[in-house]
Amino acid sequence: MSQEPHNLLRRIPQVDALLKTAQGQALTSQYSQQLVAQTLREILEEVRKRIRSGQTCVPAQAELLSACEERVSKSLQTQKPVVINATGILLHTNLGRAPLATQAAQAALDAATRYSTLEFDLDTGRRGDRQAHVETLISQLLGAQAALVVNNNAAAVLLMLAAVARGWEVVVSRGELVEIGGSFRVPEVMAQSGCILREVGTTNKTKPGDYRAAIGESTAALMKVHTSNYKVVGFTQAVDIPELAEIAREAGLPLLADLGSGALLPLNVYGLQDEPSPREILAQGAQVVCFSGDKLLGGPQAGILAGNTDLIAVMRRHPLMRALRPDKMTLAALEATLQLYRDADLARRHIPLYRMLGTDQQTLRLRALALMEALKDISGLQCEVAESQAQLGGGSAPGEALASVALCLKSRLVSSNSLADRLRHGSPAVIAHIRQDAVVLDLRTVFPDQLPELTGALKAVLSSLEVQDA
Ligand SMILES: *Cc1c(COP(=O)(O)O)cnc(C)c1O
Numbered sequence: 001m002s003q004e005p006h007n008l009l010r011r012i013p014q015v016d017a018l019l020k021t022a023q024g025q026a027l028t029s030q031y032s033q034q035l036v037a038q039t040l041r042e043i044l045e046e047v048r049k050r051i052r053s054g055q056t057c058v059p060a061q062a063e064l065l066s067a068c069e070e071r072v073s074k075s076l077q078t079q080k081p082v083v084i085n086a087t088g089i090l091l092h093t094n095l096g097r098a099p100l101a102t103q104a105a106q107a108a109l110d111a112a113t114r115y116s117t118l119e120f121d122l123d124t125g126r127r128g129d130r131q132a133h134v135e136t137l138i139s140q141l142l143g144a145q146a147a148l149v150v151n152n153n154a155a156a157v158l159l160m161l162a163a164v165a166r167g168w169e170v171v172v173s174r175g176e177l178v179e180i181g182g183s184f185r186v187p188e189v190m191a192q193s194g195c196i197l198r199e200v201g202t203t204n205k206t207k208p209g210d211y212r213a214a215i216g217e218s219t220a221a222l223m224k225v226h227t228s229n230y231k232v233v234g235f236t237q238a239v240d241i242p243e244l245a246e247i248a249r250e251a252g253l254p255l256l257a258d259l260g261s262g263a264l265l266p267l268n269v270y271g272l273q274d275e276p277s278p279r280e281i282l283a284q285g286a287q288v289v290c291f292s293g294d295k296l297l298g299g300p301q302a303g304i305l306a307g308n309t310d311l312i313a314v315m316r317r318h319p320l321m322r323a324l325r326p327d328k329m330t331l332a333a334l335e336a337t338l339q340l341y342r343d344a345d346l347a348r349r350h351i352p353l354y355r356m357l358g359t360d361q362q363t364l365r366l367r368a369l370a371l372m373e374a375l376k377d378i379s380g381l382q383c384e385v386a387e388s389q390a391q392l393g394g395g396s397a398p399g400e401a402l403a404s405v406a407l408c409l410k411s412r413l414v415s416s417n418s419l420a421d422r423l424r425h426g427s428p429a430v431i432a433h434i435r436q437d438a439v440v441l442d443l444r445t446v447f448p449d450q451l452p453e454l455t456g457a458l459k460a461v462l463s464s465l466e467v468q469d470a
Pocket residue numbers: 152153154155157178180184225226227228229258259260261291292293294302303394395
């Protein structure tokens with residue numbers, strides 16, 4: 001006998017009645033009265049809707065309460081965001097860019113969970129400068145007169161231009177009007193900072209005379225932007241820092257340099273081309289340099305400004321500074337990262353980026369072989385260890401490949417696209433590339449302590465295919 005909807009609706013239990021059952025009591029004591037009641041209300045509302053649109057039964061109390069438990073426990077789970085990066089892209093912007101050194105992560109945790117001397121001077125017992133420690137360290141490492149830290153390098157460029165050149169012209173080569181990752185475009189940042197872009201030269205060639213001709217009464221600065229993420233090859237010319245510094249000096253203007261990554265360690269030992277060294281660029285005559293904290297520095301997201309005391313002081317006092325300043329966790333992590341650079345060897349040993357860069361091919365090969373061995377009993381799987389090419393990423397060293405080793409997988413049961421998709425949905429999620437129709441797991445970006453987890457995730461996904469096939 002079919003029931004009228006209004007009869008059914010009347011049979012839906014009240015939230016209070018559900019809460020009073022043994023099962024309801026257990027839920028409220030395990031979770032929270034408020035969350036459980038709220039969730040039950042949502043569930044009952046959904047039941048009402050279903051009945052109005054034709055459903056002909058009311059779920060039992062136990063069923064409603066179980067649904068509630070599932071929903072509440074799920075909503076309280078903090079999602080574990082950790083993934084295994086098997087893409088071979090070391091500074092993967094979508095996967096969080098630079099992983100921190102343990103020391104830096106610990107420093108951030110301490111700053112986050114305890115009181116700190118962030119703005120407290122232990123000697124005087126009064127207010128201190130929140131950036132004093134980190135600025136001293138940066139100045140020492142870069143041989144700079146002064147330094148300042150902001151939220152990211154985009155903020156550093158914005159502040160530098162707003163403080164030095166608001167309402168005035170800044171001369172930049174046409175070949176350096178770069179776009180970084182969609183939202184950071186040099187001409188747009190310049191406009192936001194209130195200065196006027198004076199483009200000189202052409203896309204492929206800019207000469208010293210181009211800069212000289214553009215300098216006039218309304219010029220406030222020359223700026224050099226590192227073309228981090230692309231290369232112009234062929235018939236090209238650019239003016240290097242020493243020559244540009246000379247032109248700026250003659251005109252009595254500051255030379256500003258956005259270095260993008262700003263590597264404190266040479267990269268040629270890893271077979272890569274060196275990125276501009278902030279220390280060298282300052283020594284060659286730039287007045288201010290800025291660069292990212294989470295690219296080749298391997299630290300937290302931050303923008304570092306360093307150089308001339310007076311110019312840095314103008315930036316420090318600028319009203320934008322308050323809006324762009326980094327928080328205590330960032331400062332703590334950055335300081336701990338910079339401490340490691342006081343000895344290049346410490347930095348190479350402890351900063352994950354440099355550990356990954358420094359791992360030799362043979363070690364990677366052994367890891368790949370161990371992984372392959374662990375998968376040998378899985379049927380329908382084609383598996384091989386092959387040379388691969390990793391990349392720095394993060395808009396550093398464009399087009400340069402880093403020798404690496406990968407495990408290449410092909411399943412006879414599903415397409416490689418589908419396999420990569422399943423790995424992304426695995427636990428933990430594994431992010432891989434597809435190359436020549438195989439799923440390629442590059443081992444250079446897989447932390448050695450993640451190998452057991454990677455093995456587990458691969459086995460789980462691959463054996464679930466076997467079961468489906470059986
Ligand atoms: C990456 C980059 C930026 C932006 O730095 P973020 O730290 O990502 O804000 C600006 N300029 C250049 C040249 C870059 O390479």
